[in-house]
Amino acid sequence: MTYSIISIMRQELGLVVIALLVLFFDLVVNEKNKQKVFLIALALFGLHTLAGFFPFEGGNLFGGMYSTQPVHILMKNVLNIGVFLVLLMSASWLKTPQIANKSNEFLMILLTTLSGMYFMISAGDFLMFYIGLEIASIPMAILAAYEKFKSRSEEAGIKFLLNSALSTGFLLFGLSLFYAAAGSIYFDDLTRTLSQPSPLVALALTFLLSGLAFKLSLVPFHFWTADVYEGSPMVVTSYFSVISKGAVAFVLGILLFKVFPVFEGLWQNVIYTLAVATMFLGNLFAIRQKNIKRFLAFSSIAQAGFILLGLLHTDNLGIIVIIYFVLIYILSNLAAFGVAQAVYAASGKENIEDYNGFYKTNPRLALIMMLALFSLSGIPPVAGFFSKFFLFTAAAKAGYYWLVFIAVVNTTIALYYYLLVVKAMFINPNPEPLPTIRSDKYLRSALFITVIGIFLTGILSPVFEYIQAMVDKF
Amino acid sequence: MWQDITLQDVLIVSTLMFFSGVYGFLTRRNLITMLMSVELMLNAVNINFVAFNYFLHPENMHGMFFALFVVVIAAAEASVAIAIIIGIYRRFKSINIEDVSNMKY
Numbered sequence: 001m002t003y004s005i006i007s008i009m010r011q012e013l014g015l016v017v018i019a020l021l022v023l024f025f026d027l028v029v030n031e032k033n034k035q036k037v038f039l040i041a042l043a044l045f046g047l048h049t050l051a052g053f054f055p056f057e058g059g060n061l062f063g064g065m066y067s068t069q070p071v072h073i074l075m076k077n078v079l080n081i082g083v084f085l086v087l088l089m090s091a092s093w094l095k096t097p098q099i100a101n102k103s104n105e106f107l108m109i110l111l112t113t114l115s116g117m118y119f120m121i122s123a124g125d126f127l128m129f130y131i132g133l134e135i136a137s138i139p140m141a142i143l144a145a146y147e148k149f150k151s152r153s154e155e156a157g158i159k160f161l162l163n164s165a166l167s168t169g170f171l172l173f174g175l176s177l178f179y180a181a182a183g184s185i186y187f188d189d190l191t192r193t194l195s196q197p198s199p200l201v202a203l204a205l206t207f208l209l210s211g212l213a214f215k216l217s218l219v220p221f222h223f224w225t226a227d228v229y230e231g232s233p234m235v236v237t238s239y240f241s242v243i244s245k246g247a248v249a250f251v252l253g254i255l256l257f258k259v260f261p262v263f264e265g266l267w268q269n270v271i272y273t274l275a276v277a278t279m280f281l282g283n284l285f286a287i288r289q290k291n292i293k294r295f296l297a298f299s300s301i302a303q304a305g306f307i308l309l310g311l312l313h314t315d316n317l318g319i320i321v322i323i324y325f326v327l328i329y330i331l332s333n334l335a336a337f338g339v340a341q342a343v344y345a346a347s348g349k350e351n352i353e354d355y356n357g358f359y360k361t362n363p364r365l366a367l368i369m370m371l372a373l374f375s376l377s378g379i380p381p382v383a384g385f386f387s388k389f390f391l392f393t394a395a396a397k398a399g400y401y402w403l404v405f406i407a408v409v410n411t412t413i414a415l416y417y418y419l420l421v422v423k424a425m426f427i428n429p430n431p432e433p434l435p436t437i438r439s440d441k442y443l444r445s446a447l448f449i450t451v452i453g454i455f456l457t458g459i460l461s462p463v464f465e466y467i468q469a470m471v472d473k474f
Numbered sequence: 475m476w477q478d479i480t481l482q483d484v485l486i487v488s489t490l491m492f493f494s495g496v497y498g499f500l501t502r503r504n505l506i507t508m509l510m511s512v513e514l515m516l517n518a519v520n521i522n523f524v525a526f527n528y529f530l531h532p533e534n535m536h537g538m539f540f541a542l543f544v545v546v547i548a549a550a551e552a553s554v555a556i557a558i559i560i561g562i563y564r565r566f567k568s569i570n571i572e573d574v575s576n577m578k579y
Binding site: 131155180184 | 492495496499505508509512515516518519522523526527530531533534536537539540543544547550551554555558559561562565566574575576
């Protein structure tokens with residue numbers, strides 16, 4: 001029994017052990033070696049990421065409260081890749097004087113939020129789901145408020161915490177109504193007892209979906225996103241926009257496909273409306289942004305709208321395209337954030353007009369940024385095209401031709417504002433462009449990985465086939 | 475006396491509590507009051523869980539357990555929120571959300 005717990009929960013246990021080791025080393029090493037704990041954490045987390053790819057069957061624990069299948073492990077692996085890149089990118093930020101004395105706590109809190117996402121993905125009942133969600137979201141407020149010497153950062157922290165608490169309240173109200181309807185909080189019992197849509201279930205589903213829509217920053221519930229993204233430190237913003245968003249998208253997929261497939265008629269219209277509103281508003285607001293972080297925030301809102309397209313195909317194909325899309329979204333968005341981070345670390349500038357003439361002084365960074373934006377908007381040779389193509393295929397297969405049309409229109413709008421940044425970098429003249437930036441080796445290797453990923457994940461079919469094979473075992 | 479209380483009575487109280495929490499969150503401008511409103515919502519949910527457990531599904535204890543965990547996690551949430559609010563007060567000498575908000579569209 002004990003051994004089976006260790007083998008089934010190995011990813012969670014591994015992650016918690018790494019987080020505790022970071023805390024332990026932070027306590028025992030002397031002042032001048034504190035920076036080296038980062039290297040230990042990075043190496044351990046790299047091993048942890050690689051270990052996740054070993055084939056494994058999965059199983060249930062704690063009377064069904066926790067269940068893990070190959071598809072869950074795959075989702076965690078995708079998140080691991082993203083977190084590894086975020087860790088690489090955070091190296092230079094963690095060395096800044098004001099942060100350096102608490103850099104190891106940052107790593108520990110970051111890994112804790114990731115463990116919360118793990119539990120959320122592997123949850124087998126609503127209690128575990130809720131606990132995982134809160135383990136993921138409460139420490140995230142600490143991360144947002146991490147630069148406490150900046151007023152913007154504290155504002156972002158309190159805004160994130162209050163909004164996430166509000167959304168949790170809605171979510172819990174929905175869960176209590178589900179409990180009233182089904183008499184159990186286990187997913188298995190829910191699928192068994194709730195076979196008929198009833199008004200109570202519809203109300204419960206409304207509350208649950210609005211709670212999750214807050215976390216995924218879908219449009220009527222997106223007001224916190226831009227402020228939190230702008231105020232948080234750049235590393236944390238990139239973490240918010242890819243990892244936490246990806247995790248919530250996965251969980252939404254699992255809940256809708258595996259727990260509420262019988263209520264398809266109820267939630268599909270809601271998802272449809274949310275997708276249309278999210279894509280339009282996210283894109284239209286992104287056009288008028290001046291700050292690169294706010295710009296990427298609205299672009300990530302729009303991308304969340306695209307993810308919803310995959311949810312409409314209630315088959316394995318839906319889950320496959322969501323995982324594939326999130327993987328490529330992680331790579332391309334982190335490439336964009338990596339360049340923004342390099343610029344911010346070197347010059348402290350984060351407005352789009354500061355990027356004027358960027359190509360003249362930093363041709364390689366400008367090319368990476370261009371590649372990332374092309375991938376986000378979905379231009380053919382790079383991976384973003386394939387992920388969008390598969391998403392649209394899934395939605396079209398489910399018969400939502402109008403939605404696909406709206407999504408294509410939105411892709412065009414998105415292309416416009418992504419090209420605005422590209423134009424600023426390559427064409428706009430600037431008498432005083434940014435100086436030539438030489439970033440540290442961690443950031444450069446992270447950018448290297450993302451560029452390789454942006455090219456290869458789209459072209460290499462084994463990536464898609466691997467995801468397909470894993471999901472089909474589900 | 476208390477045996478006369480029905481599920482409907484309890485639900486009216488909890489729903490009133492929940493939505494006064496939502497109303498308070500949206501209208502109040504003081505950070506502590508907003509936090510209190512959120513706590514009101516979470517406690518309304520707790521009443522819901524316990525009442526559903528007691529009246530509808532007495533055969534298991536899921537609702538009771540859930541309420542316990544909600545209480546614990548709400549405490550964790552409040553502690554983090556108050557830590558950040560203290561930081562904000564030291565910097566701005568105010569906990570009014572209008573004074574704190576610098577980022578606008």
